[in-house]
Amino acid sequence: MFEAANVLLTVVRRGSALKRWGNKLAKRIGAKKAKVALARKMAVILHAIWTDGTEFQAEMRAA
Numbered sequence: 001m002f003e004a005a006n007v008l009l010t011v012v013r014r015g016s017a018l019k020r021w022g023n024k025l026a027k028r029i030g031a032k033k034a035k036v037a038l039a040r041k042m043a044v045i046l047h048a049i050w051t052d053g054t055e056f057q058a059e060m061r062a063a
Contacts (some may be wrong), residue, residue, distance in 0.1 A: 001039035016058055
């Protein structure tokens with residue numbers, strides 16, 4: 001998960017809510033801690049998806 005967070009913050013050019021959150025956090029607390037926090041956030045999202053069977057929505061769309 002840490003490696004995925006690292007790639008999301010450093011390699012991926014397309015923006016997402018997770019990337020924006022991670023970048024904002026990195027400015028405030030530092031890159032290493034932000035990567036760990038982002039990895040944990042992704043793990044929580046994955047766990048929720050696995051337990052209730054929902055699909056991941058990268059961006060919340062306004063109806």
